[in-house]
Amino acid sequence: MGIINSFLETMADLAAESGFAGFIQDGGWKNIIMILISFLFMYLAIAKGFEPLLLLPISFGMLLTNLPFAEMYHPEYWEYIEGVAERGGGTNDHYIDYGRILQHGGLLDILYMGVKLQIYPPLIFLGIGAMTDFGPLIANPKSFLLGAAAQGGIFFTFIGAAVLGMTAAECGSIAIIGGADGPTAIYVSSKLLSKTDSIGVGTIALAAYTYMALVPIIQPPIMRFLTTKKERSVVMGQLRQVSKIEKLIFPILVTVIISLMVPSAAPLVGMLMFGNLLKESGCCDRIAKTAQNELMNIITIFLGTSVGATTRADKILTLSFGKVILLGVIAFSIGTACGVLLGKLMYLVSGKTINPLIGSAGVSAVPMAARVSQKVGQEEVPTNYLLMHAMGPNVAGVIGSAVAAGVLLSIVQV
Amino acid sequence: MSVNTDLALWLLLKGTDKDLGADTVASVVITGICVVFIGLIILILCVNLYGAIFGAINRRKAEKAKAEAEAAAKQTEQFSPKPPPQPEPVVEDGIEEEVVAVIAAAIAAMGASSGKRLALRSIRTAKGSRSAWASAGIAENTRPF
Numbered sequence: 001m002g003i004i005n006s007f008l009e010t011m012a013d014l015a016a017e018s019g020f021a022g023f024i025q026d027g028g029w030k031n032i033i034m035i036l037i038s039f040l041f042m043y044l045a046i047a048k049g050f051e052p053l054l055l056l057p058i059s060f061g062m063l064l065t066n067l068p069f070a071e072m073y074h075p076e077y078w079e080y081i082e083g084v085a086e087r088g089g090g091t092n093d094h095y096i097d098y099g100r101i102l103q104h105g106g107l108l109d110i111l112y113m114g115v116k117l118q119i120y121p122p123l124i125f126l127g128i129g130a131m132t133d134f135g136p137l138i139a140n141p142k143s144f145l146l147g148a149a150a151q152g153g154i155f156f157t158f159i160g161a162a163v164l165g166m167t168a169a170e171c172g173s174i175a176i177i178g179g180a181d182g183p184t185a186i187y188v189s190s191k192l193l194s195k196t197d198s199i200g201v202g203t204i205a206l207a208a209y210t211y212m213a214l215v216p217i218i219q220p221p222i223m224r225f226l227t228t229k230k231e232r233s234v235v236m237g238q239l240r241q242v243s244k245i246e247k248l249i250f251p252i253l254v255t256v257i258i259s260l261m262v263p264s265a266a267p268l269v270g271m272l273m274f275g276n277l278l279k280e281s282g283c284c285d286r287i288a289k290t291a292q293n294e295l296m297n298i299i300t301i302f303l304g305t306s307v308g309a310t311t312r313a314d315k316i317l318t319l320s321f322g323k324v325i326l327l328g329v330i331a332f333s334i335g336t337a338c339g340v341l342l343g344k345l346m347y348l349v350s351g352k353t354i355n356p357l358i359g360s361a362g363v364s365a366v367p368m369a370a371r372v373s374q375k376v377g378q379e380e381v382p383t384n385y386l387l388m389h390a391m392g393p394n395v396a397g398v399i400g401s402a403v404a405a406g407v408l409l410s411i412v413q414v
Numbered sequence: 415m416s417v418n419t420d421l422a423l424w425l426l427l428k429g430t431d432k433d434l435g436a437d438t439v440a441s442v443v444i445t446g447i448c449v450v451f452i453g454l455i456i457l458i459l460c461v462n463l464y465g466a467i468f469g470a471i472n473r474r475k476a477e478k479a480k481a482e483a484e485a486a487a488k489q490t491e492q493f494s495p496k497p498p499p500q501p502e503p504v505v506e507d508g509i510e511e512e513v514v515a516v517i518a519a520a521i522a523a524m525g526a527s528s529g530k531r532l533a534l535r536s537i538r539t540a541k542g543s544r545s546a547w548a549s550a551g552i553a554e555n556t557r558p559f
Contacts (some may be wrong), residue, residue: 141461144454155443162439171434246468253460261453390493396454403453407446 022068028315038062050213061308072106073309108309121183127296129275147396149342150362153335178331179401180363197321202311248317265406361390364397504536
């Protein structure tokens with residue numbers, strides 16, 4: 001009898017400690033919804049091909065973090081502690097107890113340190129730089145203007161978020177989605193947002209990557225609406241050849257100028273340009289290949305799963321998440337529209353030699369946005385190849401959104 | 415640090431502040447757009463500047479090389495008699511014209527890069543050699559080493 005009783009007691013304890021019991025507990029139903037949402041994102045990544053390299057790790061991180069009692073991620077550890085005395089005097093209101101995280105944190109807490117300490121996004125930029133050819137931009141430096149104009153989406157969305165009554169940190173984090181650059185969005189939001197904000201880094205990352213995958217659907221109607229058939233039919237001539245020395249000087253020059261102007265953009269721009277210098281130098285092939293492939297893939301896994309882990313039920317199932325989704329698509333659309341409108345202006349100023357469609361590529365989703373310009377251009381003139389012309393604004397957009405991120409970080413200080 | 419430091423101090427934006435004023439938001443938007451444009455316009459100027467510098471250097475080099483080549487051509491015309499007509503290469507039966515053209519082009523390219531005058535005398539199938547596909551496969555597999 002005693003054996004049976006102890007067996008039943010043990011089984012009851014096990015059941016009470018299992019994750020299933022967690023679903024029945026107070027608020028446990030929210031976790032079930034979140035797990036279902038993670039299944040939806042997995043479906044979008046696998047079956048629909050929505051940025052699978054990032055959405056799949058993010059959605060799996062989302063699944064892991066919402067399993068009750070798995071204790072892989074603890075949002076409470078990331079809460080800022082106010083009024084902590086600094087060694088050099090003064091107090092720090094944004095203190096995070098990393099010692100506690102290292103001692104008691106779960107796997108995803110440890111991986112998330114790379115996000116919060118701003119390590120992963122610059123390393124991703126290193127890989128992007130090693131993969132990017134800035135030749136089209138050097139051949140046609142005017143493309144920089146289109147890359148700058150498309151950042152309009154970021155700043156106009158800031159207004160929208162403020163109107164909806166969000167905090168400065170939330171406004172900055174949502175607005176940066178308009179840059180169409182995942183690592184930049186994560187970089188800014190992880191620096192600005194804290195647990196007291198109604199949205200998390202994961203929410204911003206999910207919205208950014210989902211909309212980046214939707215670029216081919218969001219952009220073409222705006223591009224067609226803002227341009228005439230005649231403008232879309234402009235055939236652009238071939239770009240000039242860029243010499244190796246020009247390609248070598250470019251990353252060094254951009255790093256120096258941008259880092260001196262907006263120091264808070266230095267980690268992103270610096271690593272982007274370092275990666276590019278590795279590629280262009282031609283003498284560091286091994287390192288350049290590692291940055292492009294192995295390092296980038298490893299960081300993508302860490303970044304994706306740990307960012308996904310921040311999408312806890314209490315952060316997603318809120319009204320603010322709806323606002324992020326709404327403002328995110330507005331940010332993308334305004335960015336596209338600003339790029340196309342400046343493209344139209346350049347079309348007029350250049351004596352009708354610039355096709356305004358390349359302006360939409362100023363949002364930095366590389367190379368998707370440039371491909372969209374190419375596709376919409378070919379609908380009018382099948383022999384028109386706008387791809388390389390659009391790559392100029394496209395890579396300028398990457399630099400532009402890193403600068404915009406630096407500006408946001410230096411204005412919206414937390 | 416940046417041009418925005420004073421502004422940020424003035425705005426005193428805090429992560430947890432509610433109700434951003436219209437003035438504050440307008441300042442963020444205007445400052446942001448201006449800084450991005452100014453930064454990228456400076457880059458345009460710099461890229462144009464060094465593009466022009468290197469363009470000029472390359473042009474001068476090209477002109478110099480062209481002038482030298484013309485002078486050399488004149489000299490050879492003056493001092494060397496016309497070369498005797500080259501005999502046609504002997505081509506083995508069964509080798510297609512396209513193959514001959516490709517081999518001739520490859521030899522011409524090799525001669526141009528090394529600065530030597532090479533002539534194609536005959537083309538014949540080598541006995542006991544690997545097929546082109548097999549050679550390509552070996553080249554591919556051994557390239558990393």
